[in-house]
Amino acid sequence: MPTKPLANGLRRIGAGTIRAVSRMGFAARFFVAVLYHSPAALRRIPLTLREVYFAGVLSLVVIIVSGVFVGMVLGLQGYDTLNLYGAGDSLGLFVGLSLVRELGPVVAGLLFASRAGSAITAEIGLMKTTEQLSAMEMMAVDPLARIVAPRFWGGVISMPLLAALFSVMGVFGAYVVGVRLIGVDSGTFWGNMQAGIEFRPDVTNSIIKSVVFGVAVSLIAVFEGYDAKPTAEGVSAATTRTVVEGSLAILALDFILTVFMFRGVGDV
Amino acid sequence: MTNAIELDDVSFGYDRRRPVLKGITMSIPRGQVVAIMGGSGCGKTTILRLIGGQLRQQHGQVKVDGASVRDLGREELYALRRRIGMLFQFGALFTDMTVFENIAFPMREHTDLSDALIRDLVLMKLHAVGLRGAAQLKPSELSGGMARRVALARAVALDPMLVLYDEPFAGLDPISLGVVGQLIRRLNDALGITSVIVTHDVYESLKIVDYLYFVSEGRIIAQGTPDEVRNSADPFVRQFVDGEADGPVPFHYPARSYAEELAAGAN
Amino acid sequence: MNRSAIDLWVGIFVTIGIGAIVFLALKVGNLASLDSKPSYHLEASFTNIGGLKLRAPVRAAGVIVGRVESVKLDTTTYEARVTMRIDNDYKFSKDTIAAVLTSGLLGEVYIGLEIGGDPQMLADNGRITKTQSALVLEKLISQFLFDKVSSGPGQ
Numbered sequence A: 001m002p003t004k005p006l007a008n009g010l011r012r013i014g015a016g017t018i019r020a021v022s023r024m025g026f027a028a029r030f031f032v033a034v035l036y037h038s039p040a041a042l043r044r045i046p047l048t049l050r051e052v053y054f055a056g057v058l059s060l061v062v063i064i065v066s067g068v069f070v071g072m073v074l075g076l077q078g079y080d081t082l083n084l085y086g087a088g089d090s091l092g093l094f095v096g097l098s099l100v101r102e103l104g105p106v107v108a109g110l111l112f113a114s115r116a117g118s119a120i121t122a123e124i125g126l127m128k129t130t131e132q133l134s135a136m137e138m139m140a141v142d143p144l145a146r147i148v149a150p151r152f153w154g155g156v157i158s159m160p161l162l163a164a165l166f167s168v169m170g171v172f173g174a175y176v177v178g179v180r181l182i183g184v185d186s187g188t189f190w191g192n193m194q195a196g197i198e199f200r201p202d203v204t205n206s207i208i209k210s211v212v213f214g215v216a217v218s219l220i221a222v223f224e225g226y227d228a229k230p231t232a233e234g235v236s237a238a239t240t241r242t243v244v245e246g247s248l249a250i251l252a253l254d255f256i257l258t259v260f261m262f263r264g265v266g267d268v
Numbered sequence B: 001m002t003n004a005i006e007l008d009d010v011s012f013g014y015d016r017r018r019p020v021l022k023g024i025t026m027s028i029p030r031g032q033v034v035a036i037m038g039g040s041g042c043g044k045t046t047i048l049r050l051i052g053g054q055l056r057q058q059h060g061q062v063k064v065d066g067a068s069v070r071d072l073g074r075e076e077l078y079a080l081r082r083r084i085g086m087l088f089q090f091g092a093l094f095t096d097m098t099v100f101e102n103i104a105f106p107m108r109e110h111t112d113l114s115d116a117l118i119r120d121l122v123l124m125k126l127h128a129v130g131l132r133g134a135a136q137l138k139p140s141e142l143s144g145g146m147a148r149r150v151a152l153a154r155a156v157a158l159d160p161m162l163v164l165y166d167e168p169f170a171g172l173d174p175i176s177l178g179v180v181g182q183l184i185r186r187l188n189d190a191l192g193i194t195s196v197i198v199t200h201d202v203y204e205s206l207k208i209v210d211y212l213y214f215v216s217e218g219r220i221i222a223q224g225t226p227d228e229v230r231n232s233a234d235p236f237v238r239q240f241v242d243g244e245a246d247g248p249v250p251f252h253y254p255a256r257s258y259a260e261e262l263a264a265g266a267n
Numbered sequence C: 001m002n003r004s005a006i007d008l009w010v011g012i013f014v015t016i017g018i019g020a021i022v023f024l025a026l027k028v029g030n031l032a033s034l035d036s037k038p039s040y041h042l043e044a045s046f047t048n049i050g051g052l053k054l055r056a057p058v059r060a061a062g063v064i065v066g067r068v069e070s071v072k073l074d075t076t077t078y079e080a081r082v083t084m085r086i087d088n089d090y091k092f093s094k095d096t097i098a099a100v101l102t103s104g105l106l107g108e109v110y111i112g113l114e115i116g117g118d119p120q121m122l123a124d125n126g127r128i129t130k131t132q133s134a135l136v137l138e139k140l141i142s143q144f145l146f147d148k149v150s151s152g153p154g155q
Helices: A003-043 A045-055 A057-084 A088-129 A132-138 A143-182 A186-196 A199-227 A232-262 B044-051 B074-081 B099-110 B115-128 B144-155 B174-191 B202-208 B226-230 B235-242 B258-266 C003-028 C137-145
Strands: B003-015 B018-029 B033-037 B059-064 B084-087 B162-166 B194-199 B211-216 B219-224 C039-046 C057-060 C063-074 C079-087 C097-102 C109-114 C126-128 C130-132
Touching: A003 A045, A003 A143, A003 A199, A045 A057, A045 A088, A045 A143, A045 C003, A057 A088, A057 A143, A057 C003, A088 A132, A088 A143, A088 A186, A088 A199, A088 A232, A088 C003, A132 A143, A132 B084, A143 A186, A143 A199, A143 C003, A186 C003, A199 A232, A199 C003, B003 B044, B003 B194, B018 B044, B018 B194, B018 B211, B018 B219, B033 B044, B033 B174, B033 B202, B044 B059, B044 B162, B044 B194, B084 B144, B099 B115, B099 B144, B115 B144, B144 B174, B162 B174, B174 B194, B174 B202, B194 B202, B202 B226, B202 B235, B211 B235, B219 B226, B219 B235, B226 B235, C039 C063, C039 C097, C039 C130
Parallel strands: B033 B194, B033 B211, B084 B162, B162 B194, C039 C126, C057 C109, C097 C130
Antiparallel strands: B003 B018, B003 B059, B211 B219, C039 C079, C057 C063, C063 C079, C097 C109
16 A cells, blocks of 8 residues: 555654654743742852853863864964965954854854763763652752752853853964964954954854853753653763754754844945 | 551552552551562552652542642642652662762751751761761762662651651662661661661561561552561462462563464464 | 862853953954944945945044944935944044045955045034045946046046
8 A cells, every 4th residue: 555654654754743842842841940940059159160160161171172273274274265365364354253253152062062061961861860860859859959950050151151262262273373383464363353353243142152052052951861761771862862952953043143143244 | 646658549650551550558657667569560669659749649649647748739748758758779879979968968958057067967877877987988989788878877867757768678788688677677766757668578578567568560469467478378478478480470471372472473 | 079179160260261251352352442432423425335334444544543334325316325433532624535445456345534634623423525436346447448537547
């Protein structure tokens, strides 16, 4: 019967859609619950500080090293391409704009999702598997307030700082390659960058982007951990989902934000 | 004097098609140690979760200290839980804290006691389970038996009126097993609490409990004091006490008949 | 890892993170420049502004003195009306000439101001009357081909 595979296929699409929508709804309700429990959690600052340490401080090395390398590559490739049009002097502007508007928040966000996000998911998932969350509930302590909210806010606080640091390290890397190695004039490098990059549209939008990415990745990370199947495979699958969904969310949100932020800025 | 826990015709299922509990009725008097026994997956842990309010039954009534757990609001439920200690299957110690912090955790969360007082209380609880020397160790550095004892100290940290034990004997060597069993009995009598033990370890239970319930496929099929159980002629109880592989609890998971299934494969 | 060590590391982390944002704002994004300084507005109309963009620099003798704030088409004269924001430190005479210029062949388009001799200075919302529009390459070439230009293209 030729209609049977078709009907089955449609049924599978339907079931998948329903599952996806119900998960999104569940995640949204979870988000509201986390926000509801946040004031109580934030009143106990040490809890959140500890998570800033795990999400932020422990991501410093990877952010700094990748920032410098991305900046150096941008410096090399950018200079070669710009020089084709005799515009090698604009290297500072090219590097600065690329990093501030896009690469800083996006690459830092992707690194954050795989470094800190996966760790958060694995930690909460393991706490669930070993019944630590259940135990907490039975001690009349809400795990949303005690475990989830501090991790969420630790991520939200760390992400913009990491993104800014990534951009600065990238500019530094490009400076090393462009000015020290290739020999672009230092004054031209900084001058062009400053002339072309404005605080309000460029730097503030960059910070807004990184905050949005921080919220998205942290939410996905705590949700996946909390929602993980309490088995070894469940936790490993949830960790993978955090990295995949977190990265996709960053790229999709980046497109949406860029459309709203930068479309029309350069035009009359 | 009312009973600490009363279950009246309680039914529960995670979904409509697969009921886990089918009309459980039991009453647990104050100050006693009561065991709920049964094979794996028979719904005995579910009973504990109903008592603790982590699950809500579809039918019947669960009363703890006279209050119907299902009808409690969030605040009332949390107030009730503060008076219940629970020992989880593998301890469920917080792995990111030291032993000391694990036991101090419920005190810090629910009281405004000074650090000095909390320290004294924690050391007292640890002394009671014989692990005062392990205060600064991490849970990962403990043996299974030690972890269980620390979890026991944490369960009684707030001097509860009721302690629930989910498989306190699982995966312990015979010595640790005896130690944990004696601790449960001693803490129960010294602190004047009520204890409910969910377990499948019949020998250890018979040594320490006042009363036993046997649960199979969601129903209570036998009950009695340890002496009654030892002398029982009930085939299920006999199978459980003597540890026979087949009996009223079948060895085989429900399936078509063996011959039928082999014949089906041949076609 | 004890409390005070965590506090210390988080403190270091937050400090360098905020330092990075400040660096982006000041050194990369040039926040301290014109945007925040007191300024006044000048207006000028051009028949053609070429590739002039918002926030393009306004230069006098090559020094940036302000930025283009808005560009509109005046529907009565069909000229482009450009509003510039000029740093309060710089005043220009009433007969100043404004021109749409390009730095290099592919460089940025900016407005160049050339000061005149009038002792009276332009006030806020003042209007620059003498303007020179952008040179459009196609027009230049056609003019050159039809030999209607007496000398080479100047400014």
